[in-house]
Amino acid sequence: MASKKRKKYKRKTREKKNFSSFKTFLIIAVILITAFFIWQFVINLPFQKNNEQTLKITGEPEGKMPDEITESAVESAINYALMRLEIPQKFIKTYSHKDKIIKKITIDNNKLELSITNIFITDKVKEAEGQVISVEESNSGNSLEMNIFDPKIKKYFILKIKNDIQNLYEKTCKLSIIIDDFGYFSGELLEEFLDLDKSITFSILPELPHSQTVMQKAYNQGRETFIHIPMEPTSYPKDNPGKNAIFVQLSEKEIEKRMKNYIKNLPLCIGGNNHMGSLATQHKNVMMPVLKIMKKNNLIFVDSKTIAKSIAYSLAKEMGILTCKRDIFLDADESDEKIVETITKKILKYAETQDKIVAITHCNRESLLELKQILKNIADKNIKLVPISEIVKPEEYVL
Numbered sequence: 001m002a003s004k005k006r007k008k009y010k011r012k013t014r015e016k017k018n019f020s021s022f023k024t025f026l027i028i029a030v031i032l033i034t035a036f037f038i039w040q041f042v043i044n045l046p047f048q049k050n051n052e053q054t055l056k057i058t059g060e061p062e063g064k065m066p067d068e069i070t071e072s073a074v075e076s077a078i079n080y081a082l083m084r085l086e087i088p089q090k091f092i093k094t095y096s097h098k099d100k101i102i103k104k105i106t107i108d109n110n111k112l113e114l115s116i117t118n119i120f121i122t123d124k125v126k127e128a129e130g131q132v133i134s135v136e137e138s139n140s141g142n143s144l145e146m147n148i149f150d151p152k153i154k155k156y157f158i159l160k161i162k163n164d165i166q167n168l169y170e171k172t173c174k175l176s177i178i179i180d181d182f183g184y185f186s187g188e189l190l191e192e193f194l195d196l197d198k199s200i201t202f203s204i205l206p207e208l209p210h211s212q213t214v215m216q217k218a219y220n221q222g223r224e225t226f227i228h229i230p231m232e233p234t235s236y237p238k239d240n241p242g243k244n245a246i247f248v249q250l251s252e253k254e255i256e257k258r259m260k261n262y263i264k265n266l267p268l269c270i271g272g273n274n275h276m277g278s279l280a281t282q283h284k285n286v287m288m289p290v291l292k293i294m295k296k297n298n299l300i301f302v303d304s305k306t307i308a309k310s311i312a313y314s315l316a317k318e319m320g321i322l323t324c325k326r327d328i329f330l331d332a333d334e335s336d337e338k339i340v341e342t343i344t345k346k347i348l349k350y351a352e353t354q355d356k357i358v359a360i361t362h363c364n365r366e367s368l369l370e371l372k373q374i375l376k377n378i379a380d381k382n383i384k385l386v387p388i389s390e391i392v393k394p395e396e397y398v399l
Contacts, residue, residue, distance in 0.1 A: 074130035074150035109163035173351035183208030231277030271300030278307035330361035
């Protein structure tokens with residue numbers, strides 16, 4: 001009996017000890033878990049405060065820009081069009097009125113027409129899925145108002161566009177320079193010419209040792225290049241344009257063949273101008289096949305105007321070819337000791353009455369030095385150096 005009581009007592013004692021151990025373990029676990037959560041709260045408190053402060057400052061959820069600095073697709077299209085039309089920011093005034101954004105725009109009517117402005121903006125707005133509700137021209141014809149709607153943001157844009165009748169724009173003359181006779185050399189001298197402004201066109205004689213090298217290097221720069229088309233001068237054979245030149249006695253078929261060979265040799269050129277050619281450019285039966293091949297290949301033609309009697313420019317114009325003629329030779333008079341000063345004055349005088357000038361010089365070191373000085377002399381004048389394509393192409397085509 002005593003033995004049974006002893007066993008029962010031991011079992012109860014063991015159960016009490018086990019319960020006591022479990023209770024101790026449970027208390028320790030609760031303390032540890034509580035300490036962990038307190039620690040997490042303490043280390044995260046500064047971050048939470050900073051995050052709350054950031055949200056108060058921006059007033060916007062993370063990753064979202066404030067509405068006032070966003071620009072709709074239609075507004076972007078309008079601004080892009082105005083930029084391409086080369087309208088300076090000082091001639092664009094923007095303000096808001098209720099649900100409308102109003103832009104007052106002044107254009108240089110010596111270079112840009114209201115109709116072209118309207119067409120170009122309309123095209124860009126439609127590309128952005130905007131709607132041109134109305135276009136109204138004033139009775140004077142000096143202004144128009146475009147009413148544009150952006151269906152995505154339900155907002156109207158009112159463009160009030162007017163001509164510059166107060167002469168606020170400074171008159172700017174575009175100058176395009178062509179450098180003739182490339183193809184004879186490469187190396188250091190060519191690199192010096194390549195360092196010139198990229199708007200300057202290189203005219204390359206075909207089938208010379210370095211013709212294709214010049215074409216490729218200029219093309220890699222984004223520079224426009226021409227085929228310098230060799231043609232018979234009145235002084236031939238004293239002055240020889242080359243054995244494969246365009247001579248007046250050649251048949252139409254042979255002239256076309258030679259033109260095709262020039263283009264094949266210099267395929268990256270966007271146009272051409274005559275090398276010599278004071279005799280050839282006087283003959284319609286010679287210039288017709290030349291210009292026919294150029295038109296077929298969408299090439300620009302510039303009449304170097306080596307003789308006053310040239311019919312090349314007028315014929316090209318008649319045939320619908322993008323064309324112009326030379327105004328000034330930059331190195332024409334070798335006897336003039338003050339050639340740079342003389343040419344600078346001539347350019348400035350032309351710029352007073354013309355809005356476009358085409359000048360030609362030649363690729364030798366002396367002409368290079370003279371050209372650099374001329375460009376320096378006109379740098380602070382209202383003269384803009386442009387590629388030849390900008391001279392011959394209509395504004396709406398350039399845009």
